[in-house]
Amino acid sequence: MISSPLFVKELKEAKWKIITGLLITGITGASLPFLVDYLGVFVEQMAMPEWARSILGQQLGNYPLYLWSNWYGKNLLQFSVAFAVIIAGPLIAGERARNTLEFLASRPLSRVQIILTKAAAGSVSLGVIILVSTVITLVASYAAARPVPVAWFMSGLLPQYAGALVFFNLALMLSVRSDDGLKAAVIAGGIALLLFAAEWVAPLRGRTVISMMAASRSFVTGDVHFGHLFFMLLLALGLLWAALTAFRQSDV
Amino acid sequence: MIEIRNVSKSYNKGQIKAVDDLSLQVQPGEIFGFLGPNGAGKTTTIKMIVGLLEPDRGSIVVNGYDIRKDPIKVRKSIGFVPDNPSVYERLTGIEYLNFLGDMYDVPRAVRTKRAKELLELFELTGDVGNLIQSYSHGMRQKLVLIGALLHAPDVFVLDEPMVGLDPRSAHNLKEIMSRHCQEGKTVFFSTHILDVAERLCDRIGIIRRGKLIACGTMDQLRHMANNKETLENVFLELTEQ
Numbered sequence: 001m002i003s004s005p006l007f008v009k010e011l012k013e014a015k016w017k018i019i020t021g022l023l024i025t026g027i028t029g030a031s032l033p034f035l036v037d038y039l040g041v042f043v044e045q046m047a048m049p050e051w052a053r054s055i056l057g058q059q060l061g062n063y064p065l066y067l068w069s070n071w072y073g074k075n076l077l078q079f080s081v082a083f084a085v086i087i088a089g090p091l092i093a094g095e096r097a098r099n100t101l102e103f104l105a106s107r108p109l110s111r112v113q114i115i116l117t118k119a120a121a122g123s124v125s126l127g128v129i130i131l132v133s134t135v136i137t138l139v140a141s142y143a144a145a146r147p148v149p150v151a152w153f154m155s156g157l158l159p160q161y162a163g164a165l166v167f168f169n170l171a172l173m174l175s176v177r178s179d180d181g182l183k184a185a186v187i188a189g190g191i192a193l194l195l196f197a198a199e200w201v202a203p204l205r206g207r208t209v210i211s212m213m214a215a216s217r218s219f220v221t222g223d224v225h226f227g228h229l230f231f232m233l234l235l236a237l238g239l240l241w242a243a244l245t246a247f248r249q250s251d252v
Numbered sequence: 253m254i255e256i257r258n259v260s261k262s263y264n265k266g267q268i269k270a271v272d273d274l275s276l277q278v279q280p281g282e283i284f285g286f287l288g289p290n291g292a293g294k295t296t297t298i299k300m301i302v303g304l305l306e307p308d309r310g311s312i313v314v315n316g317y318d319i320r321k322d323p324i325k326v327r328k329s330i331g332f333v334p335d336n337p338s339v340y341e342r343l344t345g346i347e348y349l350n351f352l353g354d355m356y357d358v359p360r361a362v363r364t365k366r367a368k369e370l371l372e373l374f375e376l377t378g379d380v381g382n383l384i385q386s387y388s389h390g391m392r393q394k395l396v397l398i399g400a401l402l403h404a405p406d407v408f409v410l411d412e413p414m415v416g417l418d419p420r421s422a423h424n425l426k427e428i429m430s431r432h433c434q435e436g437k438t439v440f441f442s443t444h445i446l447d448v449a450e451r452l453c454d455r456i457g458i459i460r461r462g463k464l465i466a467c468g469t470m471d472q473l474r475h476m477a478n479n480k481e482t483l484e485n486v487f488l489e490l491t492e493q
């Protein structure tokens with residue numbers, strides 16, 4: 001099903017995206033445990049609405065809450081979604097734009113192999129960025145003498161990655177029919193933005209993929225919400241299936 | 253061996269008939285030249301042979317494999333040089349060749365030997381470690397040629413392969429094509445360079461508006477025209493309105 005030569009070529013081409021992604025997420029994650037001190041000064045001195053002051057105050061008194069909500073609820077959440085669409089958007093569209101899709105399609109590879117291999121390589125790249133930056137964040141926490149339970153913290157990765165795969169496969173599906181990788185990424189990113197915004201609408205709050213990724217309930221209970229996890233993985237698979245079907249029907 | 257039977261292909265939901273009931277055969281050990289005015293349907297035919305386009309009607313058999321039933325085996329037995337040498341710019345030349353070698357399961361030792369010979373022949377040895385984005389058009393064309401030959405394909409399919417090649421490389425390519433057919437393999441190529449077709453091909457097909465209007469050896473084609481001096485005369489006469 002997977003063509004290893006193509007897989008290797010994909011990783012070679014994605015090398016700089018992975019490195020850039022790791023730098024940005026890694027630096028952000030590593031600075032989180034150290035920024036908490038400045039947050040105190042910030043809360044004291046800045047003019048801000050009372051509700052914001054109270055949320056920040058809570059986080060200050062509770063380091064695990066601060067770390068989880070900033071990493072899984074904000075920084076990594078945004079990066080996961082952004083890198084998912086940036087990596088997946090050009091996977092097919094970019095090859096079409098560069099005229100290399102014809103090259104690929106005239107090799108001894110099936111369409112299914114092409115798309116599954118690309119999806120696999122992209123998911124691995126995305127996974128590496130998410131995993132390594134989270135480990136960096138954890139290590140930085142210990143370095144800042146603010147330890148948090150390791151298994152508890154790492155469990156936040158599961159919904160995070162599953163949700164990222166949803167947006168990855170959404171962008172891949174758009175990529176299959178397009179010759180503009182940036183456009184595919186921007187449209188998928190736009191849909192993600194709408195879901196971010198939906199968090200402000202009371203009936204939708206906590207019900208979007210975005211909030212499932214942040215997994216605030218897992219923070220409280222320490223358990224992974226397998227229902228959400230299953231839902232996101234199913235959605236990701238459905239989108240991958242749609243991408244595959246579209247690719248088999250499309251001209252190269 | 254290539255066997256095209258009653259193949260038709262149209263674009264834009266049937267509005268543009270690019271290939272119209274085309275039938276032809278190319279035997280092993282034969283060099284077949286495919287000629288025709290711009291927009292006649294040469295590239296469309298070639299894309300169907302290599303599996304990039306599916307025929308609307310008719311069948312194509314390559315090396316005994318039907319393109320519908322065994323597309324992978326067909327592509328495995330073909331070395332294909334498309335009309336524009338678009339290659340992965342962010343790979344180096346050698347990475348590109350290894351990528352191909354891996355895809356066609358060419359053993360390392362065989363691959364190294366073949367690549368070395370071909371790179372030397374096309375004077376690309378010094379550039380093979382550089383990123384492809386630094387290559388000129390002709391260098392890319394040569395790299396694609398080398399890549400297409402790396403797995404020693406039984407059928408060599410080329411779409412206007414001489415474009416952009418310097419005289420020595422064009423000469424070498426012709427040598428390779430001759431050698432290929434002497435080994436009992438099949439060569440099918442499209443070109444606008446009639447001299448090359450005249451000197452190189454065992455048989456020539458002329459396509460116009462999707463239909464094969466003439467097909468045969470140089471002598472046979474001459475018999476079809478009044479002015480028999482050169483292939484150019486014959487071509488101009490046959491492709492006239």
Ligand SMILES: Nc1ncnc2c1ncn2[C@@H]1O[C@H](COP(=O)(O)OP(=O)(O)OP(=O)(O)O)[C@@H](O)[C@H]1O
Binds near residue numbers: 289291292293294
């Ligand atoms: N992707 C496409 N969509 C619509 N029409 C197309 C497409 N590709 C080719 N055509 C049309 O099909 C016909 C045959 O085109 P084709 O590219 O096969 O010609 P050709 O013989 O290779 O020409 P040239 O010598 O210029 O390369 C032309 O009328 C062309 O306009």
Ligand SMILES: [Mg+2]
Binds near residue numbers: 294295296411
């Ligand atoms: Mg053409």
